[in-house]
Each structure stands twice: as C-alpha cells, then as structure tokens.
Amino acid sequence: MKHTLKTASLASVFALVSMSCMAKEPAKDTAKPAAKSEKMDDLWGDSVVKLRAADAKRGQLFDDGNYAMFIHWGLYSNLGNKVKGKTYYGIGEWIMNSNMAGIPIPEYRKLANDFNPVNFDAKAIAQLAKDAGMKYIIITSKHHDGFAMYHSKADKFNIVDATPYGRDPMKELVQACKEVGIGFGFYYSHNQDWTFPGGGKGPKVDSDGKRATFDDYYKKKCLPQVKEITSEYGQIEIVWFDTPGSMPKKYVEELIEVVRKNQPDALVSGRAGHGLGDYQSLGDMEVPHHNVKGLWESVDTTNDSWAYAWYDENWKTPKQILGLLVSCVGRGGTYMLNIGPRGDGSVPQRAADALRGSGEWIRRYPQVVYGAGPSPWQHALPWGDVTTRGNKLHLAVFEWPRSGELHLPGLKNKIKSAKLLTSKESSAEIAHKKVSGWSVFSLPVGAPDKLVSVIEVELEGEPDVDPCFAIDPVVDTEILAEFSEVSGAKLKRNRWMEKFGEWKHVNQVVNWQPGGAATWEVDVLVPGDYKVALNYTGKGRLVWKVAIEGGEAIQNQQNASSVFHDYRIGWINFPKPGRYKVGASCIEGDTQSAALKGIKFTPLR
Numbered sequence: 001m002k003h004t005l006k007t008a009s010l011a012s013v014f015a016l017v018s019m020s021c022m023a024k025e026p027a028k029d030t031a032k033p034a035a036k037s038e039k040m041d042d043l044w045g046d047s048v049v050k051l052r053a054a055d056a057k058r059g060q061l062f063d064d065g066n067y068a069m070f071i072h073w074g075l076y077s078n079l080g081n082k083v084k085g086k087t088y089y090g091i092g093e094w095i096m097n098s099n100m101a102g103i104p105i106p107e108y109r110k111l112a113n114d115f116n117p118v119n120f121d122a123k124a125i126a127q128l129a130k131d132a133g134m135k136y137i138i139i140t141s142k143h144h145d146g147f148a149m150y151h152s153k154a155d156k157f158n159i160v161d162a163t164p165y166g167r168d169p170m171k172e173l174v175q176a177c178k179e180v181g182i183g184f185g186f187y188y189s190h191n192q193d194w195t196f197p198g199g200g201k202g203p204k205v206d207s208d209g210k211r212a213t214f215d216d217y218y219k220k221k222c223l224p225q226v227k228e229i230t231s232e233y234g235q236i237e238i239v240w241f242d243t244p245g246s247m248p249k250k251y252v253e254e255l256i257e258v259v260r261k262n263q264p265d266a267l268v269s270g271r272a273g274h275g276l277g278d279y280q281s282l283g284d285m286e287v288p289h290h291n292v293k294g295l296w297e298s299v300d301t302t303n304d305s306w307a308y309a310w311y312d313e314n315w316k317t318p319k320q321i322l323g324l325l326v327s328c329v330g331r332g333g334t335y336m337l338n339i340g341p342r343g344d345g346s347v348p349q350r351a352a353d354a355l356r357g358s359g360e361w362i363r364r365y366p367q368v369v370y371g372a373g374p375s376p377w378q379h380a381l382p383w384g385d386v387t388t389r390g391n392k393l394h395l396a397v398f399e400w401p402r403s404g405e406l407h408l409p410g411l412k413n414k415i416k417s418a419k420l421l422t423s424k425e426s427s428a429e430i431a432h433k434k435v436s437g438w439s440v441f442s443l444p445v446g447a448p449d450k451l452v453s454v455i456e457v458e459l460e461g462e463p464d465v466d467p468c469f470a471i472d473p474v475v476d477t478e479i480l481a482e483f484s485e486v487s488g489a490k491l492k493r494n495r496w497m498e499k500f501g502e503w504k505h506v507n508q509v510v511n512w513q514p515g516g517a518a519t520w521e522v523d524v525l526v527p528g529d530y531k532v533a534l535n536y537t538g539k540g541r542l543v544w545k546v547a548i549e550g551g552e553a554i555q556n557q558q559n560a561s562s563v564f565h566d567y568r569i570g571w572i573n574f575p576k577p578g579r580y581k582v583g584a585s586c587i588e589g590d591t592q593s594a595a596l597k598g599i600k601f602t603p604l605r
C-alpha cells in the first residue's frame with residue numbers, strides 16, 4: 001500500500017519535472033555562457049501537454065509502433081559542422097546560429113548552390129529503418145534555417161528551386177516507405193525560421209527593407225507550407241512541430257486545424273505548443289527513469305549531434321540502442337532515434353551498422369518491443385528491464401548474472417512457466433523457485449544471446465508486483481536519488497548542455513542541511529556485507545554518511561569534482577533478509593556544492 005502511494009507521487013513528480021524542463025530554468029554547468037543557453041531555453045515555450053487517451057485512431061501508432069527513425073537533413077548537413085576550415089562542436093543543424101558559426105543569412109542562402117545530394121537513396125533509407133525494426137520515419141521538411149527539403153511553392157528557398165539537385169527527395173522517401181511498409185511523417189519548425197522575414201529569430205525586415213512581422217512570415221510561409229506537407233505527400237503519420245517559443249496560441253491552433261483537416265489520423269507532436277499536441281515529447285536525449293502515463297516519446301540520436309557532423313563518431317552500440325529502446329517501452333513510451341545523413345545524402349556506415357545490429361535483435365524477440373506494455377516494477381531492475389504482454393513478462397537481461405541465477409524481486413503472481421528464449425522459434429524451460437518473496441530463476445552460466453537475453457515468464461493472472469527497490473545479490477544495484485525520500489535537503493532537476501545543444505539531465509539531491517538525508521527503502525534477499533558507492537558532484541573534499549535505520553552507519557571523506565562520478569564510501573552490513581531504510585547525507589565540507597545522483601550497492605561475493 002505504502003509503495004503504491006510512493007510510486008504514484010513519484011510519477012507525478014516526474015510529470016512535473018519533465019514539464020518544468022520546458023520552462024525557463026537557468027542551466028547549470030553549461031559549456032557556453034549561461035546567457036546564451038537561456039536564450040535557447042526561451043525557444044521551447046511553455047509546452048504543458050494535455051495528455052489525451054489513445055482514443056483516436058492516430059493514437060494506435062504508438063501502441064504497436066514503439067520505435068521510429070528521426071532524420072535531420074538539410075543545407076547544414078553539407079557543412080557537417082565545419083565552416084571556413086574551423087570546426088564547431090554541437091548540434092549541426094544550429095550551425096548558422098551565433099552560438100555556433102554565426103553565418104550571415106546571405107552567405108547561408110548561398111549554400112543551396114552547392115547542395116547536390118546525388119547519393120541520396122530513398123529506398124536504402126526506408127529499408128534501413130525497416131531493417132532496424134523501426135515503424136515509421138520522421139524527417140525535417142524545414143528546420144530552423146528555413147530551407148525546405150521538399151518542393152515548396154510558398155518559398156523558393158527549397159531543394160527543387162534553389163539547388164542543382166532539382167528533385168524532391170521527400171516524394172521518393174514517402175514512396176519508399178510505402179513500399180517497405182513503414183509510416184512517414186514530417187518535422188516542421190513552425191516558430192523558428194532564421195532566414196525568412198518575420199520568422200521566429202529571423203530577420204526583422206524584408207528584402208526591400210520593410211518591417212516584417214511574425215504574422216507576415218506565418219501567412220506567407222508557415223501556414224502555406226504546413227498545408228503543403230499535409231496535402232501533397234499522401235497519408236502521413238505525424239506532424240512533428242518543434243520549439244514553439246512564444247508563438248501566439250491562435251497560430252498553433254490554426255496549424256493544428258490544418259493537420260486535422262488534411263490528415264485526420266495524424267498525430268501532432270507535443271512541441272506544437274500551448275499544450276495542443278496529442279502527446280508528450282520528453283526532453284531531448286533523455287529516457288525517463290520512472291513509468292510515465294499517457295502517450296509520450298523520447299527522442300535521441302545515434303551519436304551526439306542530430307544533423308551530420310564530420311567529427312562525430314560517438315556512436316551508440318547496438319546494445320546501448322536496445323537499452324534505451326527497452327527502457328522507453330518499459331517506462332510506457334516510444335523511442336525515436338535519429339540519423340544525420342551527409343550533405344550528399346549518404347548515411348554514415350557506423351550509424352547504419354548499429355541500427356541493423358539492434359534491428360536483428362528485435363527480429364529475434366519482437367514481443368519485447370512491439371505492442372508491449374510497461375514494466376509493473378515501474379523502473380529498471382539491476383540486470384535489465386521488463387516489458388509485458390497480457391499475463392506475460394519479458395525479462396530483458398542486459399547484464400547476465402555469472403552466478404547462474406537471476407533474481408526478480410516483488411512478484412506476487414504464481415509463475416506458470418519460465419522460458420529462456422533462444423530465437424524467435426525456440427526456447428528452453430528453466431527452473432524457478434521462490435525465496436523470501438523473490439523469484440529466482442536457474443540459468444546457464446553463459447548468456448544465450450550475445451546482446452541481450454530474454455526470459456519469458458507466464459503468470460497466473462495479470463502481473464501484480466511490489467515495485468520496491470531491491471538489492472540484487474549478484475549484480476550491482478544502482479538506485480537514483482530521484483527515488484529517495486528527501487528531508488533537510490532538496491530534490492532538484494538539473495540540466496545542462498554538454499556540447500552546444502546536447503542536453504544532459506540529472507535529478508539530484510542538493511541544499512544539504514544539518515541532519516538532512518536522502519532515504520531509500522530497499523529489500524535485501526542475501527544478508528551480508530555490500531560495498532557502497534555514492535554518485536555525486538561537488539567541490540573540494542566531502543564527508544558522506546550512509547546509515548541503515550536501526551543498523552550500521554558508515555562515513556568517509558572523498559574527493560569531489562564537477563563531473564558525476566562514483567565515490568566509494570565503504571562496506572555496510574545487512575544482517576538478515578528483509579526491508580531496510582538506507583539514508584545518505586552530506587555532512588562535512590562544502591555541503592552546498594554537493595549534488596547526489598545515486599547510490600550503488602555491490603555484493604561482495
């Protein structure tokens with residue numbers, strides 16, 4: 001009972017923090033001066049999204065299409081973050097912005113003369129998405145730079161009229177998606193338009209030097225273009241509006257009306273603004289740690305930049321991609337993963353390889369992803385994550401326990417059967433037993449799948465689980481500070497840009513007062529000593545105390561730095577199986593600098 005209450009309140013805390021991330025909040029530890037990043041913050045607007053039930057047909061896309069391809073492709077792709085021999089580090093589609101290279105408008109417009117994506121292969125991209133296991137593609141029809149990647153009649157600054165290429169690649173991509181049987185949708189930057197007179201963050205005068213208003217831009221370009229993308233490309237699945245900023249509500253309402261009229265079954269992204277979208281787009285490059293209700297998606301990219309950046313070889317591996325995808329599905333949402341084709345239209349080989357690698361896994365275990373429900377535990381487990389289908393649990397084991405036993409805490413149902421899936425067709429029944437409320441499965445010593453192994457557990461009745469945090473007896477258990485009960489300190493959401501436009505988010509406990517603590521309730525199966533480490537940032541040397549209520553307390557001084565890092569505190573003893581309350585406190589040193597992200601328990605055997 002207590003846990004249900006606790007988790008319910010955590011869910012609402014998450015809803016609050018995820019929405020407040022859209023609000024203007026000074027970013028800490030930014031790579032760029034705060035003033036500049038705040039400017040970027042202003043552009044997100046006040047997007048409190050009214051979550052709708054998946055009542056309309058358009059909601060079904062997210063029910064079975066948990067995974068999608070995002071594509072950032074435009075004139076900026078030709079630069080790949082290098083301008084006049086100098087490399088700018090950050091999100092490539094922002095290259096003309098003053099936070100990056102600061103390219104004057106006339107100069108940027110000239111890029112169109114050299115834009116000739118002769119290696120663009122619509123069929124190959126659609127096939128890549130299909131092979132990756134993705135259910136639809138969303139591509140930039142027009143990003144903040146104002147250049148249309150399709151044949152627009154409303155503005156000549158487009159790929160057909162302004163480049164030597166002279167073809168509409170979007171026509172080809174729509175067709176190719178149809179042929180391979182996946183959905184299609186457009187990203188459209190409705191507020192920001194940096195090159196059209198009157199556009200958001202754009203020039204304030206037109207070519208004759210006459211004052212241009214947002215209304216001018218809206219009527220001459222934005223509205224006609226949204227009409228074009230929703231009427232000239234057949235049925236589309238989503239219109240992905242972005243960065244509404246302070247765009248007045250009447251414009252957003254009218255744009256959505258156009259989408260509804262032209263594409264009654266299409267979803268409108270949460271970033272349309274004014275809470276008018278169909279679903280919530282969570283912060284970029286972020287997967288929530290706790291289940292989130294309603295329709296939502298996380299957007300992320302295969303490396304660090306959305307658009308192609310020549311230096312960016314920081315690719316996610318197939319296993320990392322699966323980790324992010326399964327967490328999204330496990331938290332109840334969908335995952336959209338981006339690629340940035342080069343200016344010539346080709347897709348970086350390593351991105352394609354990573355997507356195909358994870359796609360092969362999805363083909364082996366489609367039930368883990370498609371049409372799968374969230375984890376009844378509501379958060380990740382130490383060795384992996386869980387998704388569901390009816391009375392079945394899919395245990396996706398990312399870290400195979402070398403002990404030959406997998407420990408699942410808090411499952412109340414009787415288990416009908418447990419099978420280790422070895423491929424789409426075959427599986428092996430595995431033994432299981434109940435020990436102190438934990439389900440323990442006997443496993444072969446080696447993981448059967450080289451990426452992520454899957455155990456399918458059939459239950460009697462619908463999954464019924466105590467979502468308490470539990471300390472795994474074999475695998476490291478990390479519990480985040482955002483799941484703690486905090487007193488005499490504060491839980492605060494912090495986000496910053498690692499490189500320009502590359503967001504990182506951490507919920508951390510700060511403002512430590514004397515006697516303050518972050519406390520977790522944990523279940524212990526195997527008694528004994530565990531190593532304790534805390535993950536934090538701070539200044540100088542800090543003294544931390546970790547105490548078990550009614551039990552052992554340990555304390556230690558360790559270093560601190562501005563980068564989150566695990567610091568060992570010491571060994572602590574849980575004398576018998578059962579429930580404990582464990583608290584962590586920063587007690588000496590520059591306690592006001594201390595920001596706690598999580599606690600980690602490592603079994604000693």
Ligand code: JFZ
Pocket residue numbers: 021022044091093094242243282283284299306503
């Ligand atoms: C926006 C764009 O500015 C960016 O270029 C890219 O297209 C990305 C997918 O979307 O950037 C955002 C928008 C919203 C948030 C973060 C970055 N957000 O709400 O956290």
